[in-house]
Amino acid sequence: MSVQSRPWITDDLVLFQDSIRKFIERELVPHEERWCKQQQVDREIWRKAGEVGMLCASIPEEYGGGGGNFAHEAIIALEQSRAMVTSLGTNVHSGIVAHYLLRYGSEEQKHKWLPKMASGEYVAAIAMSEPGAGSDLKSIKTRAVREGDHYVINGSKTFISNGVHADLVCVVVKTDPAKGTKGVSIVVVETKDAHGAGLAGFRRGRVLEKIGQKGQDTAELFFDDVRVPCANLLGPEEGKGFYQLMQQLPQERMIIALGALGAMERALEETTQYVRERKVFGAPLLDLQNTRFKLAECKTNATVARAFIDNCMAKVLRGELDPETAAMAKWWSTQRNCEIIDECLQLHGGYGYMMEYPIARLYVNARAGKIYGGSNEIMKELIARTL
Template sequence: MDTPKKSWMDADLTLFQDSTRRLFEKEFAPDEARWRKQQHADREIWRKAGRMGLLCVSMPEAYGGGGGTFAHEAIVAAEQARAMVHGFSNNVHSAILAHYILNYGTEAQKQRWLPKMATGELVGAIAMSEPGAGSDLKSIRATATRDGDAYVVNGAKTFITNGLHADLICVVVKTDPAAGSRGISLIMLETRDLPGFRRGRLLEKLGQKSLDTAELFFDAVRAPACNLLGEEEGRGFAQLMQQLPRERLLIAVGAVATMRRAIDETVAYTRTRQVFGQPLIDLQNTRFKLAECETVATIAARFVDDCIARQLDGTLDLPTAAMAKWWTTQMNCQVIDECLQLHGGYGYMLEYPIARMYADARVGKIYGGSNEIMKEIIARGLVA
């Protein structure tokens, strides 16, 4: 079936989508198998993505970016998910961290970091989760203590996307541990040759095995006081909350694109697979299951399309973004499971994309705030 037309697309965005799809399919997807074996992409892939204009597409041109909008970010996120290129998280780098710097950074910080992020000279990460604190950011224990013209950062972070290659990390810390959420701040760290900073092991994950996910340790790491994001301590929690709808919507965008890829793969497989002397797709059960999956994918695409339009006009709220995130990631796992079942035993073989999608998609219900937290956000809006 034809993909539902997006309300926010125009001719220029369609051309951008076509070129982005070709780049991910031809320039990055062929390396995924090798990246999965080594558990990370090559560092050079970031510079390659920068040369191709895939990084910081919505950053102003004055800071080296593409001068686009969230629509461009959504297209890049969708095409990267569709191509199953998980070896580098452009979402974290370009669509999340870069926007923290753009929205809360000083002019000097923007000039210092954003152009290098756009070229891939700097790889960005954001360090929130800790061994004892995930979705509950108020429980973090990492600290940053002011000492003259510097902050001294201590603590440990885990599950950090882009953790192996990150040269620029936004670390979520407590500058006032007694103040609860009002004591949280964001400190930027440039990690090259930084005393006291070390990377732990690459974490072996169920899925997305080509994406470097690491532990990070900060032992009396000194950061210039001017690396505080927002120029005032204690604003970190509010900054995180303001940016989370964007992050969660991008997760939903990726989930919708993955659903579409799963259905396309399964339609193609069932056309060629012979069962009882006929193509598998000719069996009623197959057709009904595919019809169910197509219906879910179409509803998801329509909903996320509306959310993107709202993000573009500045009206996307936290509960709606939470709805998009939890429902699309839940449905993505459900659709992929149905599609895998139609592949039979071959669906369990990692040489088939559907098997990798099955493992890769599961984390969608966890990162960006677990789906249980998403439902709590929605519920609070109902009883407020």
């Protein structure tokens, strides 16, 4: 389904979509295989993305952004997913971190960091997960202890997208462990000091090797007596971090749902074309009833997903999307995405297992969707609490 036919799309967004698609095809697609092998993108691509308005598209112009809204981020997520270019972590950078800063940052923080993110001078990450705390954010152990006008941070984070290139990291910490969730805060860490040298006590661990999304650098981060100005606290006071996370995670989950939608639609396109051309017993594979029925099921599921996500998008743009509906969109779309791609791979036969075929790359990239942004089991728990 073309982006133009979606009910939340305006004429201006159609033009934006066209420019983003052309940039992806010109600057990202040709390098995706190489980036997957080196487990990270070239640093310069961030600057190029900034030049064409692909970064911070939904951030106000006064902070260096594109002046758009979440629909712009949705188009970027859909187009990257459709093109199978998962290496450039714009969703985390622009769709997530930038909005933490916009929503909770002081004017000084916003003017200091957002323009650098919009230009690609800074790459941003958010550090939530730890070796012993993934979806259970209440169990994080990273501490930030106040000493004078600085916080001293100790702890480690893992599965951090954009971790290798990150110049700016929103670190979820405990500022008062005795208060439980009310003792959680977010402190923004610039990974270089005022002289451009690496920040003392901050280390990047190994790039984690994944089964899919191999070019999206995912790293471990270590904080050993890292000193950060107290002015880098996100929000006016300590203890608001858990609230901030709960407020912003629905948008992250919508981005994940949009990515799943783009992938399942690409899988259907690839498989429909393949079964038309592939001959079995002297006739196209599409002539077999099983093939037609399987694709009919896949198309129906993708159409339902599209309708649900379009409905969610309308709510997002009206400011009406509630957390439980976002959780529904995230788990349902990522689950259906994996199922649809699995069926489509099966119709490719042995060729579906070969990485030279797009369906194989879609298959390995899809699986993480059921885990990140809060596992699907957690999504169901959030939904169940509203019953």
